[in-house]
Amino acid sequence: MQQVFKKPVSLKDVQTHFCPGCHHGTFHRIVAEAMDEFGVQKKTIGVASVGCSVFLYGYFDIDVVEAPHGRAPAVATGVKRARPDAFVFTYQGDGDLAAIGTSEIIHAANRGEDMTVIFVNNTTYGMTGGQMAPTTLVGQRTSTSPYGRNQGKDGAPIRMAELLAQLEGVGFSARVAVNNPKNLMDAKRQIKKAFRYQVEGKGFSFIEALSACPTNWGMNPISANERVGTEMCDYFPLGVFKNAADL
Amino acid sequence: MTKRLFMKGNEAIAMAAIEAGCRYYFGYPITPQSDIPEYMSRELPKLGGEFIQAESEVASINMLLGASATGVRAMTSSSSPGISLKQEGISYMSGAELPGVIVNICRSGPGLGGIDASQADYFQAVKGGGHGGYHIIVLAPASVQEMYDLTMLAFDLSDIYRVPAMILGDSVVGQMKEPVVPNKRPATELPPKNWVVRGKGDGEQRVVKSLYLGDGELEAHNWKLHGRYQELRDKETRWEEFMLDDAELVVTAFGSAARIAKTAVMAARDNGIKVGLLRPITLFPFPEKAFRAVTERCKRVLDIELNAGQMVEDVRLSVARDAEVFFYGRPPGAGSLPTPEELLEQIKKYYV
Numbered sequence: 001m002q003q004v005f006k007k008p009v010s011l012k013d014v015q016t017h018f019c020p021g022c023h024h025g026t027f028h029r030i031v032a033e034a035m036d037e038f039g040v041q042k043k044t045i046g047v048a049s050v051g052c053s054v055f056l057y058g059y060f061d062i063d064v065v066e067a068p069h070g071r072a073p074a075v076a077t078g079v080k081r082a083r084p085d086a087f088v089f090t091y092q093g094d095g096d097l098a099a100i101g102t103s104e105i106i107h108a109a110n111r112g113e114d115m116t117v118i119f120v121n122n123t124t125y126g127m128t129g130g131q132m133a134p135t136t137l138v139g140q141r142t143s144t145s146p147y148g149r150n151q152g153k154d155g156a157p158i159r160m161a162e163l164l165a166q167l168e169g170v171g172f173s174a175r176v177a178v179n180n181p182k183n184l185m186d187a188k189r190q191i192k193k194a195f196r197y198q199v200e201g202k203g204f205s206f207i208e209a210l211s212a213c214p215t216n217w218g219m220n221p222i223s224a225n226e227r228v229g230t231e232m233c234d235y236f237p238l239g240v241f242k243n244a245a246d247l
Numbered sequence: 248m249t250k251r252l253f254m255k256g257n258e259a260i261a262m263a264a265i266e267a268g269c270r271y272y273f274g275y276p277i278t279p280q281s282d283i284p285e286y287m288s289r290e291l292p293k294l295g296g297e298f299i300q301a302e303s304e305v306a307s308i309n310m311l312l313g314a315s316a317t318g319v320r321a322m323t324s325s326s327s328p329g330i331s332l333k334q335e336g337i338s339y340m341s342g343a344e345l346p347g348v349i350v351n352i353c354r355s356g357p358g359l360g361g362i363d364a365s366q367a368d369y370f371q372a373v374k375g376g377g378h379g380g381y382h383i384i385v386l387a388p389a390s391v392q393e394m395y396d397l398t399m400l401a402f403d404l405s406d407i408y409r410v411p412a413m414i415l416g417d418s419v420v421g422q423m424k425e426p427v428v429p430n431k432r433p434a435t436e437l438p439p440k441n442w443v444v445r446g447k448g449d450g451e452q453r454v455v456k457s458l459y460l461g462d463g464e465l466e467a468h469n470w471k472l473h474g475r476y477q478e479l480r481d482k483e484t485r486w487e488e489f490m491l492d493d494a495e496l497v498v499t500a501f502g503s504a505a506r507i508a509k510t511a512v513m514a515a516r517d518n519g520i521k522v523g524l525l526r527p528i529t530l531f532p533f534p535e536k537a538f539r540a541v542t543e544r545c546k547r548v549l550d551i552e553l554n555a556g557q558m559v560e561d562v563r564l565s566v567a568r569d570a571e572v573f574f575y576g577r578p579p580g581a582g583s584l585p586t587p588e589e590l591l592e593q594i595k596k597y598y599v
Contacts (some may be wrong), residue, residue, distance in 0.1 A: 043446035045445075045446055061447070062452065063446055065312075065455045066339075066454070066455065066457060067312070067313075068480065071306070071309040074305070074307075074310050075310070075312050077306075077310050078313025078321070079313060080313075081299065081315040082271055083445065083446075085446075086445070086446050087446070103302055104309070107306065109584075142499040204476035208511075242451075
């Protein structure tokens with residue numbers, strides 16, 4: 001009998017702590033599948049950031065270094081320069097990458113560091129309890145924007161995938177979602193492209209992954225999933241913003 | 248014939264780091280230590296190493312963290328305001344038990360201050376400048392030769408104890424030129440780095456982290472770290488004693504202040520004053536036992552620093568119970584280096 005579906009070997013056989021309806025688990029899975037398909041698990045060094053994603057070493061069966069808040073691209077730079085043969089990726093949330101870590105992401109990308117960044121954007125600070133993030137949509141209520149994000153005072157949400165695509169050092173930049181099967185299949189395709197950039201030594205690759213956060217959005221998993229496809233995709237369009245090597 | 252070179256203190260640090268096997272340097276320009284990144288940017292590419300001029304001090308310490316996690320020898324350097332920015336990363340490296348060498352060629356502060364020599368970063372260096380309750384190894388060179396020798400020692404101690412090590416110099420020892428004998432690396436037995444991330448291969452997963460959430464895990468981790476700090480206190484304190492045998496007043500000072508103090512001590516001896524110098528070389532671990540031993544006999548200590556009084560607290564905690572500790576210092580500011588004559592007056596004042 002032919003086995004057509006199985007757990008990726010790059011993932012451990014454990015339960016995750018993620019809330020029901022959160023998309024982290026799905027992203028973990030397709031990242032692990034891409035890792036399996038390129039056969040890089042054994043030479044991968046992951047860089048964990050803070051927030052809900054820090055526990056990735058509990059789920060991925062790979063070596064991991066933990067980085068301070070926002071600093072994962074700098075830590076990954078040190079790892080990759082010292083071990084150029086390793087497959088290096090960071091996995092960061094929006095508060096991490098688009099607020100405290102904007103300097104680190106922009107400069108690692110601009111140097112064209114040969115690494116992959118998975119940026120999970122759920123428009124809020126998840127683990128700290130749902131505060132306003134740089135990606136929080138205008139009008140969105142959070143625990144620190146109780147009257148809704150006000151563009152005049154708080155600025156507009158930052159579109160990181162488009163912003164980074166403008167840098168010379170970036171090879172690949174795309175935004176994906178996993179809110180329906182079609183988007184999920186495409187997300188996996190784009191993650192594989194991002195990985196191929198690094199596997200073939202073609203430079204910095206970036207995946208912005210739109211994610212639901214039902215708990216902090218105050219929604220049930222189904223409504224939260226729907227919000228990803230409507231409100232979030234309206235402001236954060238899915239697509240490939242740069243594919244320099246045309247992989 | 249032993250080769251002698253005439254060089255700046257900052258250059259001696261860079262040369263020693265390379266001799267010690269450091270091939271990765273991450274930094275950001277700041278006066279008065281920019282000779283170090285300049286030297287590294289010139290020499291490391293020739294050796295197959297990597298130099299990165301980071302976008303910030305914050306990024307450079309985190310690059311050091313990442314490189315160190317893979318097991319290589321790596322270094323960063325900066326000066327006071329830049330070291331403040333690095334404190335986050337130093338705390339994380341301490342928590343994750345990562346070795347690494349951090350050079351602080353101090354300037355005067357607080358804030359932007361100025362580029363003059365100062366020892367006002369003593370508290371920050373030895374008391375755990377970042378959050379969370381930790382220590383790093385702190386070595387205080389007083390000559391260009393020591394800039395070389397202590398840099399090499401810093402790499403070894405840091406690897407042996409898995410504690411970050413800092414060279415705490417200042418713009419005097421950083422910028423002055425002296426002859427240096429570039430000693431080869433001592434044949435120290437180093438423990439295997441069986442904890443580094445390397446891509447798991449067919450082995451077990453390895454994680455370099457400082458997050459411990461299980462019941463009792465973090466406390467156990469902290470006790471382990473503090474056990475290591477105690478081991479450092481027991482085994483690795485270093486100091487210099489000068490003319491202390493018959494001294495009736497002990498002068499103490501570290502780094503460049505000790506150079507000036509030594510001149511004053513010699514001038515005092517010329518005047519028949521029985522005074523000697525006890526110079527801490529390791530500021531953490533602090534040479535407590537050396538202070539205790541010398542003050543069991545000689546009850547008067549004059550502590551001299553280029554600040555308004557910082558190491559003096561550790562001196563007071565270390566001396567014999569009935570010893571008296573006096574302080575003379577000059578807080579940071581242009582031209583605030585004391586002259587030997589000025590220190591001789593202080594020695595006379597406290598010598599009875």
